[in-house]
Amino acid sequence: MAEKNTFNKCTDYKRIKSFFRDDMKLLFGGFGGVGTPPGLIDCLIDSGAKNVHLIGNDAGFPWIGIGKFIVLERAATLIASHIGSNPVAGDLMNKGKLKIEFSPQGILVERIRSGGTGLDGFLTEIGLGTELAYDKPVIELKNKRYLYESPIKADVGIVYARKADEFGNLVFDKTARNNNPYVAMASKVTIVEAEEIVPVGNLDPEEIIVPGIYVDHIVTSTGINWKWIWETLEK
């Protein structure tokens, strides 16, 4: 942790735990676990929170990312684009223990972005006439039909960053960026796990991807604590 804590955002996992509550809506960053904050996932598990409503790109792997929480059967619902890498999520869905709403991947990000940018959703032809239209409203405009996609917001969002300064300005790492910026924007309480926390002024303003205005709490990462799929196959 940086020595000063000017904005009172730098904290520790113990204090973060109280933000994870039963019945909360939780947005999580990450794509197949890449860019999902490992320490905050463990903190979520330790918190005992149950009946959680999850929103994120996918179900991770049973031992990676949000998958570690899903296998504990404490998520009530999941909005995601796919669950192929986590067969446990599919089993829970088939047993009626986890309600899953599938969304096209980029449409889901736009719904989160819409929630985080003060907009009221958007129209798209994508998904029209398919099972993924669910009961979404169909809007006709100028003789064309569209699905209305509603904005998504959450009570809590968990984000993984390469670097944060004490204000919460964020820099990401390669493909670990993915949906993290929008998770930060669309959550009432945004918690960031950063590999490194630096004093204000140490980040080049041109390299900052997420301005600190969206960030409420910052913890230092203790690093990835799972084996990636390609590491488990390499044995």
Place this chain on the structure above:
Amino acid sequence: MGDIRKIIARRAAAEIREGMIVNLGIGIPSLVPEFIPSSVSVYFQAENGILGMGPEPLENKDGNLSNAAGYPVSILPGGSYFDSAVSFGMIRSGYIDLSILGALEVSGKGDLANWIVPGKKVPGVGGAMELAYGAKNLIALMPHCDKNGRPKIVRKCSLPITTYHCVNKIITERAVFCIINNEELQLEEIMPGYNLADIKNYTEAGFTISQELIINKEA
């Protein structure tokens, strides 16, 4: 089965031209790069946030630099990283020259089914709907028949649809078809080791035959 996948991937690689921006789906499409000649330079887009994705590095693999399936990759000179909204923005609005997707079924009018086998497999749609919607050119790859020997090129898809009227070309181990104006399925090419009867008897959808039909002989 392994061989069939490689035969399909090799034929698909021949569709890739110098300078294209290409997105590859999971499954058979992920095998395509190994068959692209090194003289052809293309930029692969990975929907998890890379334009200019390079091959898996031999060492110093980085968990934070992976393809959409979660496997380590590299980045080529001129490559860039971006977030998921930017990634799908370029996918939906037609900046991808060629999208190559795996398929479960394709109809004669180019309807694609590739995201769910109800009651059996529920991988989810991922980015397929948007890739199918936005790509300038969409090629579907699949074995010609399912494991019970039933045709996968059908009159009407029995599986839930990913996107209607989106496939421009179908490549199987037996044949290459194009779909003209979302209307006419046309046989363009017979793959080595097969004849017209092998294709007619195992393609449910009706098709026409190109005047320039290519009949590939076994190597």
